[in-house]
Amino acid sequence: MINLSFASPLSQKQKTVWSLISKGLSVSNVAGKLQTSRQYVNQTRLAAEAKLSKALMEAARVNDLQVTRLYPKEAVLLGYHPVLKRKAIVTYTTSHGMKVWYWQDKPEEVTDKDFLKQTREYLLEVARERGMEIGEAAMIHPGRLAHIIFCELIPELKS
Numbered sequence: 001m002i003n004l005s006f007a008s009p010l011s012q013k014q015k016t017v018w019s020l021i022s023k024g025l026s027v028s029n030v031a032g033k034l035q036t037s038r039q040y041v042n043q044t045r046l047a048a049e050a051k052l053s054k055a056l057m058e059a060a061r062v063n064d065l066q067v068t069r070l071y072p073k074e075a076v077l078l079g080y081h082p083v084l085k086r087k088a089i090v091t092y093t094t095s096h097g098m099k100v101w102y103w104q105d106k107p108e109e110v111t112d113k114d115f116l117k118q119t120r121e122y123l124l125e126v127a128r129e130r131g132m133e134i135g136e137a138a139m140i141h142p143g144r145l146a147h148i149i150f151c152e153l154i155p156e157l158k159s
Helices: 012-022 027-034 038-062 113-129 142-153
Strands: 066-071 076-081 086-093 097-102
Touching (some): 012 027, 012 038, 038 086, 113 142
Antiparallel strands (some): 066 076, 086 097
């Protein structure tokens, strides 16, 4: 029995292939590591990206976001919430599933330690699954960490 949900739309095989490719491994390397063909890896990757795209779009719809841009290979969606007047980023990680991040103008004003700890863990998982290394991440406020990570994944956030 395959247990798929909105929060985790991928099968275990799709998660594995998507995770390895997201970390920067080539299709050939993934095929070798999984002892399968490159064709299988490509087909699995494409199926995973299609499922993730659909789930990201659904998350945007459920959260009343206007979609600005979808990045299927990174499993990231940039949107805008017209009532909150904020950019929103929908992400997928294999450990956290789908999450919505609302862009804040003054994230340093958030001081709840438990919330900041959970947020840091989530952000570091986003970075880790995409092969990003961030030096001294434990010393960076999660709001700043989000800015670093999301600007890397979504080029139009840099401006």
